Amino acid sequence: MMSNSPTFLSRLTRSPVAHDAATATETRAAFGDLAPELAGLLSATAGCSPFLRDLMTREGVWLREALSAVPEAAFDRLLADLAAVPSEQLSDALRLAKRRAALFTALCDLGGVWPLEQVTGALTRLADMAVDLSIRTGVAEEIRRGRLPGATPDDAADGAGMVALAMGKMGAGELNYSSDIDLVCLFDETRYKGVEQEARQSFIRVTRRMTALLSDLTAGGYVFRTDLRLRPDAAVTPVCLSMAAAEAYYESVGRTWERAAYIKARPCGGDLAAGNRFLRTLVPFVWRKHLDFAAIQDAHDMRLRIREHRQLNRALAVEGHDMKLGQGGIREIEFFTQTRQLIAGGRDASLRDRTTVGGLRALAAQRWIPQDVCEELVTLYRAHREVEHRLQMVQDAQTHTMPASAEGVARIAAFCGMEEGAFRTGLLDRLSRTDRLTEGFFAPGAAEEPLPDLSESARSIVEGWSSYPALRSDRAQQIFRRLRPAFLTRLSRAANADEALVALDGFLRGLPAGVQIFSLFEANPALIDLIIDIAATSPDLARYLSRNAAVLDGVIGGSFFAPWPGVGALVEDGAARMAEAADYEGKLDAARRWMKEWHFRIGVHHLRGLVDAFEAAKNYADLAEAVIAAVWPLVVAEVARKHGPMPGRGAVVLGMGSLGAARLNAGSDLDLIVIYDAAGAEASDGPRPLAVRPYYARLTQALVTALTAPMAEGKLYEVDMRLRPSGRQGPVATALESFRSYQETEAWTWEHLALTRARPLAGEMSLRAEIEDFRRGLLHAKGQGAGVRADVAAMRTRLQAAKPAKGLWEAKNGPGRIMDIELMAETAALIAASPARGVEAQLRAGGKASVLSDSDQQTLTDGYRLLWRVQAATRLITEGTLDPATMGEGARAFVLRETGEADADALTARIEQVAGLAARVIDAHLGEVEDGETHHAD
Template structure:
């Protein structure tokens, strides 16, 4: 932490220290450093025979109990814990380190101020000892006469000097020892035979392979079991926690994190008992818990612009392309986890969560696009012509995603007559943009050490799976004018440019608006949509009474009707609510709109909540008490039976409205 180049080739020294940064400043909160520092303190004390009662004679002001080194260890260990995430904490000085730790909320300001005062007093005494002895020493004199001489040098009587020194030493020991010394393991609650069997099996999990992990977990286990005992369904929560522990590849870091932050135990029990899917994600990506104690986890949602700026800054700090992609994955996971936890705990509802997930995806696509383009241009030259735009379709275009959403994307480019790129490895225009599209998809979907960002679906491009992955502007416009089916015009009602050349983006949007105003007036629109609806319902029937997405009167059905209404009305609106409102022009009465909106809002709450709890079909019996309680709170219903009845009512009314709309004559 304190190292700096001070002689010779200073630039080479700086480069060397820069290479050490990831080894010193870990990317995840390094709470295991607390135990390491505590072990070092004990070894120093044992080596120097300092484990007895403190006496003034011969006391070592640097390495002794309550001495300078313990203040330094306290400061540097706190810096190590979070300095990988926050470069502001990487101050080389002890006083500066304490100051920034207090400013960032890692040390109480009053503790930092007191330790600073004690540190300066210790250092002043150390300097006076060295001045008297004209040698580098940290030890007080071993005789009473020598102590009296130092006291006089400090301007105090011997008695006052002794009292003040011992008080300062004791105070340093008190302030630092509570941070370092692990608490003794508490007694846990009595366990049932079945629970005891599950707990006994934990020792065989990968996270508890090492003796160090086992030692930390022995202290942690009683707290975990006490929190489980308070859960609404303790047995259910225990099984969920068991699944979380089984999925952890290692334990020292995360167990140290829990031990240093007991409030996280309550959170992990809450997650494990409510959302097994989120708990599984957490066990594979335990580093996301860093964000919970990083300071801003519980603050208001920052919005797309702030998110994108934050990610751009993080990417700019990483020179290597693949490391940029991994950085983006780590960043997204933390924010994605935050949205899920806020939704799970009722801090936001399904609609706020849906917008937050969409903001996050917008920020990622917007921040990664120039990174991918620059890397591709390095090999094949800049984009020929005017460049390209990336267009979000479906839920991405409408800016409403859930925890498990993929991204529907298409790319449109305008080569402006340029036939080849100009780079080290020139490419013809069509393969250039096709390969650039694939590079962007790979940047989002590739499985890397930090996982993947999103699944990407490009089937909504012109000609679907059969068409090229990137489409020229001329081909795109002519296809939409002359060849596209009605369902492709429906998809265009939700299209939104996410990244790329601003002028080209404006042109694409202007074309979209003009096309919708003209194509919605076709005589076969309703009949085409009705035919499409029949095929969709045959291919994707509802699975159970709690199905939110597929089936008559459910999400896809309502969205289809809303898109049809927007197309017929020639409206540029993308969101379902605004498309339904625009449908007044297309013959949707106020009561029709109310029926569709009632169904949509309930179904979205159910769908968004369900995707947070499980990746599979929603089966209430398998959700567990916590999951059921979450969905009932989200939908505002007192019981599962009440929710079932309300679903049947609203979907029935919506189905009747949709069927009537499809049957109207042009």
């Protein structure tokens, strides 16, 4: 029956079956002038719905005209006619529009002319207009009577600062056929300073007048039943309250169900701009910055309370089943969708769709639910809503409950165009499928497993958990009781269960609160395996995790195990996360959350063997570079706000040491230098101008503070700036000319060595290039002196005296170990005038320049690579030194896997071997010096 023509008739695809044949025959005769298909639709509809039959009789003339037009145009005309009505005729006009809209949308629905979303969208458009006209009319009357202080007649156009927020199905554009409309009425108190009390009373009168205008039953019927009970603390607050009062309520005592309600909230009448501003202030309340799995338990508890209150906990049956709140009903799908949105929507704004279908599809797109589950729930939701509409169309009743009699069910089956038996079977199947898809999500791990057998010492530890801060609340204890068997069962499989239990105990002891993270574990059991893995390998990382449990958000965020994105993508990601915060401190806290998630990701990937020590080292360095690149513009803008833009060409941040060489470990700090070029400028130009030197000193200190200050989310990095000219005694920021002059005439050989690893990370691009050109030229000039090797030898002697090796698996300090090899590599690069920064590249450069023989180069490279693997593993496990005699089995297994050795003795022997060989090579090249003097440039 479909064609390319857009008329109502050409788009008919279905029809009810007349339940009352006599009424159907009578109606067909009354509309015998219409096309047979249209007359058939009307007669079958009348044979199922006394309400719609009466509307056809009452609005027959208008209906004929509407059915002859394009359906969308007919509905638009209906709204346009309503909008043009004088205020004194508004009550009758609203009721006339509602009757016609009810009839027309029903026929579009029953005939398959409009899909569900277009039907509910049309009903919502009418509700929006009704609310807006009612508010503007009421406000205009208050202004006319002089009861709204300071307002003029023009102010009525935007409700004089009053707004109605559409909640629930109206907010989502999903009004059902006989819906209440849920509204929260607010006013912008900032427009009424000093007269807020009088304004409040005026807006309360407007709200009550609006409610009566929409809800009162007259000879013309009613428009919409209006419910104002979703406002803050409805039992004690007025029907319209200030936005400031509402915001204070949600910030202090707002509950999960209110957060869920505001997913769909939307300004629908009055001052829409003020309403949108208010909703933006609620974003932190609705959309939590961390994944919020505790919302699952809240939603589950709410479901159970609703079922208990309405006595819906009974066997599934067609008669009397509540299609909205009952088992497998509409609310189950809505709760499923909204709860998932609340969990993750704070981190991903793409999930904040107001509609149920849109929300499900957004969740599937971001892999929060499987695509097939999404599509099945969409199909079930639409089918449930159509049945709900048929129930309400019979008598325009606000009901969601199937009839209690077989005859009543037969009517609904006919209204759906189905034979009764097939309707019953299909309905029960859909309800069961909905229940199966949603129930496991809301009630994970409902059955508590028995505890495994525990040793005396283990039982003592487990019994002590109840005293920890994370388990103080009844709710946390309830969730953890369901989790505890899973934790202990997985612990029993660890290489050393007792050792892993002690580490897990440290993790639990350090948690400041438990509901959120325990809910997270319950919804994602694979995280328990990860926690046990971490506890069994790295107690330090487990303790870190207890203090920064929010980093687990990233594990289930969809991309935790994706390939490493690289510096560019990281900078974009970090800048986007910071941009979501409103102020400078908020942006720095956002940077800390973001950095910790990525830092934790690198550690987990290394721990689980997804990357090796060298990949992890590059990832840590990429992350640090991205943090600096993202934070630097933020710091520059903040200083510029106070003191004006950077005078001259600007400044560059140089990474030194391991950061410059792009090889960090889990515990690395950052060696930085800031170099600026005033280019003749004497001071900044801003609200509080500063001379060039204090300006750049303040800018540098602001960068250091941004990176190191302990904030609510901790700190980013420790920063060391001692590699700048003159070390601690020199200014924190160095002028370009001073830097050039110092390096050429005053710097010591060790400072030239440090420059072999310097790398520009952020700042003005041409200045970065100029500094790099200078670095290369300086290395060429300063590496040729006869005293270079003697200077390095003297420095090496002092370093080894100050930092001896501290254990069998010491990788960093001592002869032939990492610092010693790095020193030799830097020396080779300096003598060879090579721009290379990484150890292996510097050693290769030394080989090409005949500073090192091929065998010496290979010996140093082999030793360094083994020692770096040990060092990287060590820093992931502990801040101290690894002792193979006392370390845990999990940690030992990790180090052995990383180094490829069979056991601890073999690794100890190999470390001694490679360090000894490397030390002999370095001894041969640097020799001994007697005077202990080091040289600086002439």
